[in-house]
Amino acid sequence: MTVDHGGGTANNTEAELSDSLKTFGAVLKALREEAGLTQEEFAPRVRYSAAYIAKIEQGKRFPPADLPARAGEVLGPVGAKVLTAAAESLTRKTLLASWFRQWAGIEEEAITLYAYECRAVPGLLQPEAYIRAIFDRRLPPASEEQIERQVASRLDRQHIISANQNTAFGFVIEQAVLERRMGGRGVTRQVITHLLEMSTRRNVEIQIMPAVQEDHCGIDGQMYLAETPAHQWIGYTEGQRSSNLISAPKDVSVLLQRYGKLRSQALDCQATVKLLEQMRGAL
Numbered sequence: 001m002t003v004d005h006g007g008g009t010a011n012n013t014e015a016e017l018s019d020s021l022k023t024f025g026a027v028l029k030a031l032r033e034e035a036g037l038t039q040e041e042f043a044p045r046v047r048y049s050a051a052y053i054a055k056i057e058q059g060k061r062f063p064p065a066d067l068p069a070r071a072g073e074v075l076g077p078v079g080a081k082v083l084t085a086a087a088e089s090l091t092r093k094t095l096l097a098s099w100f101r102q103w104a105g106i107e108e109e110a111i112t113l114y115a116y117e118c119r120a121v122p123g124l125l126q127p128e129a130y131i132r133a134i135f136d137r138r139l140p141p142a143s144e145e146q147i148e149r150q151v152a153s154r155l156d157r158q159h160i161i162s163a164n165q166n167t168a169f170g171f172v173i174e175q176a177v178l179e180r181r182m183g184g185r186g187v188t189r190q191v192i193t194h195l196l197e198m199s200t201r202r203n204v205e206i207q208i209m210p211a212v213q214e215d216h217c218g219i220d221g222q223m224y225l226a227e228t229p230a231h232q233w234i235g236y237t238e239g240q241r242s243s244n245l246i247s248a249p250k251d252v253s254v255l256l257q258r259y260g261k262l263r264s265q266a267l268d269c270q271a272t273v274k275l276l277e278q279m280r281g282a283l
Contacts, residue, residue: 022059133183
């Protein structure tokens with residue numbers, strides 16, 4: 001399994017394209033081009049974004065289960081059968097090794113995205129210097145080429161905040177994450193400045209959980225929650241070299257309850273801005 005939200009604690013398989021995913025992407029691309037459609041023309045007809053279709057065709061995203069059926073509405077029954085067969089060729093091993101690749105697709109299409117982080121600044125909010133600081137310190141050590149690929153991959157993911165302006169993004173971040181000063185004072189100053197800039201966006205809310213908070217329900221660790229266009233909520237959690245996609249309504253309900261409580265326990269957005277400015281001034 002792979003993790004790639006913030007800590008970089010395991011291999012970033014998003015950059016390591018599996019043969020099965022590349023094959024599926026090539027089949028989808030060939031069928032689309034045979035139909036005389038560009039990605040920009042094809043994407044809205046199957047109710048996904050052009051960027052998401054591009055990632056699938058490149059083998060960088062695990063295809064959603066309903067893509068063959070949706071594509072069949074555009075490409076015809078034969079196209080649907082071919083895509084279904086290609087999807088079935090994706091091995092069980094590839095599926096289990098691609099939890100984050102699946103979550104990245106959900107994340108990209110979400111109409112609401114919530115995150116609580118107690119380990120690192122959420123990946124969608126990390127400036128480049130912070131990303132490099134994380135991967136420079138990872139074990140086992142990565143090569144320069146691997147680091148460049150991982151940095152580029154994470155920066156590429158961040159486009160969803162500016163591209164998906166109708167998506168509501170909410171982040172609760174532990175104050176201790178910033179006080180750790182990953183990468184040093186200069187990097188931390190860039191992180192805080194970036195958080196302040198991102199907090200000015202209409203679709204982004206950032207809240208800091210104060211270092212001292214006796215009433216705290218996030219003891220079980222970080223969590224991510226996404227609402228799909230079909231208004232289904234899906235959860236995502238990570239651990240040491242492991243990750244978990246949570247779709248059972250009962251379990252997702254627990255995460256939603258906890259996240260709602262965390263928001264009430266954290267500083268509000270205005271108080272968060274004041275604290276971030278104070279922390280930056282103290283560096």
